[in-house]
Amino acid sequence: MVKTLLGQVRQYKKDSLLSPLFAALEVVMEVLIPFITAIIIDRGIEAGNIKNVYSYGGLMLILAMFSLLFGVLAGKYAASASSGFACNLRDGMYENIQTFSFSNIDRYSTAGLVTRMTTDVTNVQNAYQMILRIAVRSPVMLVSSLVMCMIINVKLSMIFVVAIVVLAAVLVLIMLRTMKLFDEVFKKYDALNISVQENVSAIRVVKAYVRESYENEKFEKAAQNLYKLFVKAEGILAFNNPVMMLVVYGCIIGLSWFGAKYIVIGGLTTGELTSMFSYIMSILMSLMMLSMVFVMITMSLASGRRISEVLNEKPDIVNPLNPVNEITDGSIDFNHVNFSYREDSEEAALSDIDLHIRSGETIGIIGGTGCGKSSLVNLISRLYDVSDGSVCVGGKDVREYDLETLRDQVAVVLQKNVLFSGTILENLRWGNENATEEECTEVCRQACADEFIQRFPDKYHTCIEQGGSNVSGGQKQRLCIARALLKKPKVLILDDSTSAVDTATDAKIRDAFTRKIPGVTKLIIAQRILSVQDADRILVLDDGRISGIDTHEQLLATNDIYREIYETQIKGGGDFDQASGKEGEQL
Incomplete structure (x- = not known):
């Protein structure tokens, strides 16, 4: 000491x-x-x-x-x-x-x-x-x-x-x-x-x-x-x-x-x-x-x-001796991955995950609370290390990459959206400190954030209070998505990041992703079937294991868990969110 x-x-x-x-x-x-x-x-x-x-x-x-x-x-x-x-x-x-x-x-x-x-x-x-x-x-x-x-x-x-x-x-x-x-x-x-x-x-x-x-x-x-x-x-x-x-x-x-x-x-x-x-x-x-x-x-x-x-305290995750400083593409491979948050834990958060995602593919991830959705995507940007198996991005094990390189190319919008004290521009530039105002405006259009920013008196120079307390939950989510897009990543992960926006805005964001960033691999965790049903494939997780992975139509025909979620949401009336022309302007 x-x-x-x-x-x-x-x-x-x-x-x-x-x-x-x-x-x-x-x-x-x-x-x-x-x-x-x-x-x-x-x-x-x-x-x-x-x-x-x-x-x-x-x-x-x-x-x-x-x-x-x-x-x-x-x-x-x-x-x-x-x-x-x-x-x-x-x-x-x-x-x-x-x-x-x-x-x-x-x-x-x-x-x-x-x-x-x-x-x-x-x-x-x-x-x-x-x-x-x-x-x-x-x-x-x-x-x-x-x-x-x-x-x-x-x-x-x-x-x-x-x-x-x-x-x-x-x-x-x-x-x-x-x-x-x-x-x-x-x-x-x-x-x-x-x-x-x-x-x-x-x-x-x-x-x-x-x-x-x-x-x-x-x-x-x-x-x-x-x-x-x-x-x-x-x-x-x-x-x-x-x-x-x-x-x-x-x-x-x-x-x-x-x-x-x-x-x-x-x-x-x-x-x-x-x-x-x-x-x-x-x-x-x-x-x-x-x-x-x-x-x-x-x-x-x-x-x-x-x-x-x-x-x-020594960080559990460090750079390798000779790190790889370039990611060739956004392909992702989970090779029989097991993961526990603690070494002595008897229960695994993920068990035998064998999953292969092509570069540019859009993958929806759905499942019940605590099934391991967030745990799965946290391994891609190496926020945690696997217990067994390997996770590869661009054909290489994530443990071989320089951490800064990996996290710059794997953008994650986490469940808990955080904004910092400062202007909207300053918050956006966390994604790229050298970004021009035009670039910030473009990613905000893709994230459907520009529409409410333009209504603020100071527009992109509007001050955000500590923790983003003076913007709504949906506005905060869209700003965080825009911030991640500004990194121009090869992999974009949205961890239930559109839960606070209405279904119409959610659809606009997904449509913008399809048109504007087609080559980016997108993983979208969602609770709503509507948010992922148009994905190339949908991954269904159950208790830390893969229950199924296929298109929306195929999963409805072959996967009981997915069909039960779908029927519950549809028979329950689905989402009645309406696109709001005047979303809560708190500033």
């Missing part, structure tokens, strides 16, 4: 080294001041030598000024190094997340990743800043002050040694008790963030079903669980200060008692005792600072482990 985290310091190594260096120099200056104070008292004030008072007083002033300068520099470089370190941690996690396959992403919740990149990084940043400055300053101050005390009087210095041993033992016990609690605390943070994320993203549903009270109770429960764990952890940490003060006052009393005796018998001067009181405060303040560092480290260890998990 430590090696992983420190690997993110990178360009801030210089600042990370300068900060403890200046902190150590600051301590040296501070440690010398009580020593000079003792000389002023013994050789100046008590000896009646005003010259010594002025000369050593001037030296003390110079030491204080250097201490201030070194302290400012130590703080400056510590802030720079810790802030830069935190920035690198967030960048490192974000960059690594971008390489994750779907199977990697499945291991983490969105709220958990957000917590890692915010709360956890902040904890580690604060701990790193304390380590650079206080964790260096305090031990140096402790050792230096102890050495100076031993120079003055070895026997009296043993008081400090005993205090250090007692305090160290207490700190170790506190750390051991709290580390496990803080692990649980940050897991509860995830649960709290999940509750917030679900509620905010689904606020319309919450209000539609009048579930505000239920959501409030759920959030309050998550907050209370976090509160209880924090109270328990902080309750244990609270023992730190009382024990510290007990040791401090014990040392002062011990030093006063034995120091007075040494002065009486002549083994110690008044100036030396005064300086020892200064050193005892320095030692005990160092111990207090160290205890704060230990507390912060205890809290940040849990955060550090969570950050390291994300940084060390």
Whole structure:
């Protein structure tokens, strides 16, 4: 974990080294001041030598000024190094997340990743800043002050040694008790963030079903669980200060008692005792600072482990050593494919899929919920890897292709349509960042999106709000289809991507595909028979297996599942969607 985290310091190594260096120099200056104070008292004030008072007083002033300068520099470089370190941690996690396959992403919740990149990084940043400055300053101050005390009087210095041993033992016990609690605390943070994320993203549903009270109770429960764990952890940490003060006052009393005796018998001067009181405060303040560092480290260890998990996560899907960078055509072959989302899963999402699709062919895919339709098409663009068998595009196994090349040529419009904050043009250009406005307009015509875009006051420069919340579901689907078309792919996959449009618009989109992109292989997942009945062939899936693949007419005659779906939809009245001349203009 430590090696992983420190690997993110990178360009801030210089600042990370300068900060403890200046902190150590600051301590040296501070440690010398009580020593000079003792000389002023013994050789100046008590000896009646005003010259010594002025000369050593001037030296003390110079030491204080250097201490201030070194302290400012130590703080400056510590802030720079810790802030830069935190920035690198967030960048490192974000960059690594971008390489994750779907199977990697499945291991983490969105709220958990957000917590890692915010709360956890902040904890580690604060701990790193304390380590650079206080964790260096305090031990140096402790050792230096102890050495100076031993120079003055070895026997009296043993008081400090005993205090250090007692305090160290207490700190170790506190750390051991709290580390496990803080692990649980940050897991509860995830649960709290999940509750917030679900509620905010689904606020319309919450209000539609009048579930505000239920959501409030759920959030309050998550907050209370976090509160209880924090109270328990902080309750244990609270023992730190009382024990510290007990040791401090014990040392002062011990030093006063034995120091007075040494002065009486002549083994110690008044100036030396005064300086020892200064050193005892320095030692005990160092111990207090160290205890704060230990507390912060205890809290940040849990955060550090969570950050390291994300940084060390290796993508399940990577480029081969010598990837193929060109796809010859849009032919697709499934060669006895088996697929499970988890290696230890007893149930396969797909079983023995043997399917061969010609380049330019239009394939409809239909079947009941959970039959494996989305799982099937996700394998084509290698969002997941097969468990057994192989998937080939253009005659080559998808595992041989460069991932960027493959996904540029296999455009997928997923079930969950996502638009980003920005203009319509900016969203479309996710498909091709160099596309002209004319090219964007053309693909929008093919996706039947141009008709509603032209009604917006700013047309293609209309701003889309976060998540596309200011456009209807059908409008969002058509924009996503246009975005995929802009990639000019060899394979186009529509995963139930016209479910929110009326049947007339659906028919227009399919007709445009036939006329405008005849050479593109098209796979259309749909719930409606009308959306796929004109396809070259229709694939019927049942429980992860191929039940049949043929034309609409042949499947009606030979496949019971397809015929049952068809009759249910037709006898149920079919789709009564009407083409709307004025589709919900929300902008």
